[in-house]
Each structure stands twice: as C-alpha cells, then as structure tokens.
Amino acid sequence: MSKVEEFEELRSLLFSIAYRILGSVSEAEDAVQEAWLRFDASPTRPDSAKAFLSTTVTRIAIDVLRSARVRREEYVGPWFPEPLLSDPYQDPARAVELADSVSMAALLLLERLSPLERAVFLLREVFGFGYDEVAAAVGRSEAACRQLLVRARKHMEAGRPRFEADRAERQELASRFFDALKEGDVGGLQDLLAADVQLVGDGGGKAPQLARAVVGAENVARLLGTVFPWLIRIDVTCEPHEINGQPGAVVRDRDGKVLHTLSLDVLDGRIQTICSVVNPDKLGHIGPVADAWAVDREVKRVRGGRG
Incomplete structure (x- = not known):
C-alpha cells in the first residue's frame, strides 16, 4: 500500500x-x-x-x-x-x-x-x-x-452533557421545532422547550448577536417566534442539517449564502439549549457567507414599514 x-x-x-x-x-x-x-x-x-x-x-x-x-x-x-x-x-x-x-x-x-x-x-x-x-x-x-x-x-x-438516546425521537422533535419556527407559532415552540432552555449566540463581534443568553421557555419562544417570520418575509430559508451530531439547521439568505447555523441539544423530550453561530469567520467552510448586518438592516426596515 x-x-x-x-x-x-x-x-x-x-x-x-x-x-x-x-x-x-x-x-x-x-x-x-x-x-x-x-x-x-x-x-x-x-x-x-x-x-x-x-x-x-x-x-x-x-x-x-x-x-x-x-x-x-x-x-x-x-x-x-x-x-x-x-x-x-x-x-x-x-x-x-x-x-x-x-x-x-x-x-x-x-x-x-x-x-x-x-x-x-x-x-x-x-x-x-x-x-x-x-x-x-x-x-x-x-x-x-x-x-x-x-x-x-x-x-x-x-x-457531562446528556442526550436523548433515541435519534429518531430527537429528529422528530427538531422537525416540529423548525415547523413552528417558520410559522411563528410561539405556543408551539414553547411546548417543545425545557423550562430553563437557553438560547446562546456566537457572533464574535463580527455579526449581529444577542447581548446575552436568553433563558426560559417563554422568553426564547417569544423571541424566536417573533424574529423568524420576518426573516422568512425577506426570503431567508432554514435548511435542516445535523450540526455537530445533533439536530440543527443552516439558515441562508435569499441568495443561498450562509447566515448562521442553529443546533439543538435535546434531553427528556425537550430542547435544552439552542446554539447559534453567526460569526462569519466560522461559517466559510459551509459555503459563501451572507452579510448578516445587511440582513439585519433589511428586517428592521421591513418591520418598520409594516408597523
């Protein structure tokens, strides 16, 4: 050989x-x-x-x-x-x-x-x-x-993190989560989240990011259920993928460029943590990277124009 x-x-x-x-x-x-x-x-x-x-x-x-x-x-x-x-x-x-x-x-x-x-x-x-x-x-x-x-x-x-042993159940929960996300179904999202769920984002100072982690099912569901429908209005898409061996998605702008990734940690039939990587320096290996600042400005403009 x-x-x-x-x-x-x-x-x-x-x-x-x-x-x-x-x-x-x-x-x-x-x-x-x-x-x-x-x-x-x-x-x-x-x-x-x-x-x-x-x-x-x-x-x-x-x-x-x-x-x-x-x-x-x-x-x-x-x-x-x-x-x-x-x-x-x-x-x-x-x-x-x-x-x-x-x-x-x-x-x-x-x-x-x-x-x-x-x-x-x-x-x-x-x-x-x-x-x-x-x-x-x-x-x-x-x-x-x-x-x-x-x-x-x-x-x-x-x-040590623990995960659902049943991959099929984990994927089914993720599918329901992303369906509710696209529909802006706050109640549906909240039903899938653990009471102490955390939404954490990594922008590295190079993209719009959360000022701090969002904690609690109601807070996380309300934030996601409010933001994602506006992203969809400007043709942002959510493409299901396994991210780091866990259920997740690649979020792309209207040109198919990578905006950010989402990954879900699941335990006991609920989503425990949602991790979002927005830093463009960490996304280039997936494909061409979107201008997250431009997308953020467009969402604000559309939301402002429609009250």
Missing part, C-alpha cells in the same frame, strides 16, 4: 482527533494536511502509519490550541466551536457512534481542560487508544497520562 493510500484510510480519524482538540474545521484540516506533509517527507517508512500520523496530528493540534487559548480569552461574547455539518471522510455508522463527543456541549466542556488533558481524554475515552499509544502521541509517560486522564475525567464528569 502506498503512503497516499495509507494516509487516505486514516484521514477521517486524523480529522476527528484534530477537530475535537481544536473546535475548528479549518484548523483541523490544516493540521491534517501538515501531518500528511511530514509523513510524506519522512525518509523512512514508519512501522505504523496510524501511530505516526495520529501522534503527529495530535502534537500539531496541541500546539495550535495553546496559541488559540489567548485569542479565545479575548473573544467578544460567547465562544462556540466552528459548526461541523459532517465529516466527509467518515463512515456514517462511525459518525453516529462518535456524534455525542462532537456536540457543541461536549466541545465546550472540553474547554475546561488543558491542551494535554484534552488530548489524553479524547485519545483514550473517545478513540480507544491504549495507554502506550496515548503516551507516545502526547510525549508523556504512561503514568503521567493516567494522571492527566484522572484529572480530565473529574472536569468532564462535573458537567
């Missing part, structure tokens, strides 16, 4: 590792590409392509995450990972298996961990690497990795 063939067989694994460490599609793709360049340039053939490439992409991602931490501390408003519609290299069955580990809630929880803890936790708990493989990947002893994992587990268990 050629190096190219070996790499392509492992590309999905490498991207999955890098994205979960970094929370960025573009940075994960860059890390995978850099790992390939190092693999291709290696003067000798590694005994295990998987070991070489997973170690390489993990170390690259850790280095990138360390530098990204400063930028995230200075970020305007809530920070969310770049929305992931799907891993184009991954087998669908494997994608289902890994869905919860890539959810917005899970990735935000990983932000509590140091870069090393994050890498160790993911390699061991999500991807099932042996301690020897984890140790080689992060450049620490097996004993040190066990200690890192213990600390990481404590942080993760303190706020």
